[in-house]
Amino acid sequence: MPKKMLSSIILCLFFIHIISGEAELQPGFYSKTCPEAESTVREIMKKAMIRETRSAASVMRLQFHDCFVNGCDGSVLLDDTPTMLGEKLALSNINSLRSFEVIDEIKDGLEKICPQIVSCADIIIMAARDAVALSGGPDWEVRLGRKDSLYASQEDSDNIMPSPRANASSLIDLFAKFDLSIEDLVSLSGSHSIGQGRCFSIMFRLYNQSGSGKPDPAIEPHYRKELNKLCPVGGDENVTGNLDATPALFDNQYFKDLVSGRGFLNSDETLYTFEETRKWVVKFSRDQQAFFDEFVKGMLKMGDLQSGQPGEVRRNCRVVNNPKSCDKLPLLTF
Known part of the structure; x- marks a missing residue:
């Protein structure tokens, strides 16, 4: 050389x-x-x-x-x-x-x-x-x-x-590629306990879920009215909404919201409507410490x-x- x-x-x-x-x-x-x-x-x-x-x-x-x-x-x-x-x-x-x-x-x-x-x-x-x-x-x-x-x-x-349109099945497959389990998927999705999402991410579920021209039936009716007001057709799709009812506090409210049909993103609510992930959503909605414990494990595994x-x-x-x-x-x- x-x-x-x-x-x-x-x-x-x-x-x-x-x-x-x-x-x-x-x-x-x-x-x-x-x-x-x-x-x-x-x-x-x-x-x-x-x-x-x-x-x-x-x-x-x-x-x-x-x-x-x-x-x-x-x-x-x-x-x-x-x-x-x-x-x-x-x-x-x-x-x-x-x-x-x-x-x-x-x-x-x-x-x-x-x-x-x-x-x-x-x-x-x-x-x-x-x-x-x-x-x-x-x-x-x-x-x-x-x-x-x-x-x-x-x-x-x-x-x-994944996109906000992802469903639980596709998310399970994605996480499996990284040796992350279904429980890891649900607990790490709890990161949406804090923060906000854009109207852009939910317009399809409010007005044209799966190309039906109708809203996602999993959305609780009163919550859907709130979202319709926040994200109207033709409105600013960069407007943001809370991902759960306590967006500044990291807690298990996110899972409680999913159980009641008040998940903001499709990729969130589908965790409750899909059978393989529902049990973990229910568990974490009832036991905040269990959520915290599994969330930490998931973050460490992902960090590796x-x-x-x-x-x-x-x-x-x-x-x-x-x-x-x-x-x-x-x-x-x-």
Whole structure:
């Protein structure tokens, strides 16, 4: 190999810190390298939620949309480039995923106290946990040590992430691909205990369910009137409605609403109308602690999803570290 190319590769590796294979995740991963990491994330999340309560649900949702697409690698945070279409404009994400600026704020805070130590992928995992805990939900010890991906894929996101029209059967199949059980599916769907959804996501179930020209019969009549008023035909489909009756509090009200036919999204209500998932909805509607326990298990299992691809610790969560001089160099893995 020419000396000039070898020296360029060495320089690139200095900036990129590429590794390959799956990271060994463990609790307290930053206890020595950045002992204030987790407390810093929680403090910034707390401030973000004071500014806007909805940011808790938005940040938590990032874990789902990151981990299901090629593992928990921070790929969902990458902006598009001239040579890469990222995941932010994927069908399930465009005009929907938000609060990226909260992750930026957390990253900036961490870079000030321990530069290029804490990955953006780990920030998502910590911030999602904190969003739940600070909203009145369970708290848990997260496993950390992820690296950030070197790419993102809009195509992969389009092919993997479900739409609001999804039914329980298709969701069961999707979760099974990641070794997540039916109970995991129902408990993790309880993430909709906080937050809001857009009218765009429910217009079909209000006015043309399954092409019938009629509303979804599973919607409780009084609730349907509320939704019709919120989301009229020809209205602004970016208007948002609460996903359950207590949108700022992480509790089991979501499941109680499903039992009473007051689920906002089709993908939510179908969990109660479908036989294989109904028993878990009923269980969690009656036992909040059981929901909390299973939700934590599900979040940990989902957080363990990895792609095994090379990664780095990004300095900026929106872009990879590679300097322009590295663009045409061969990708090295070890």
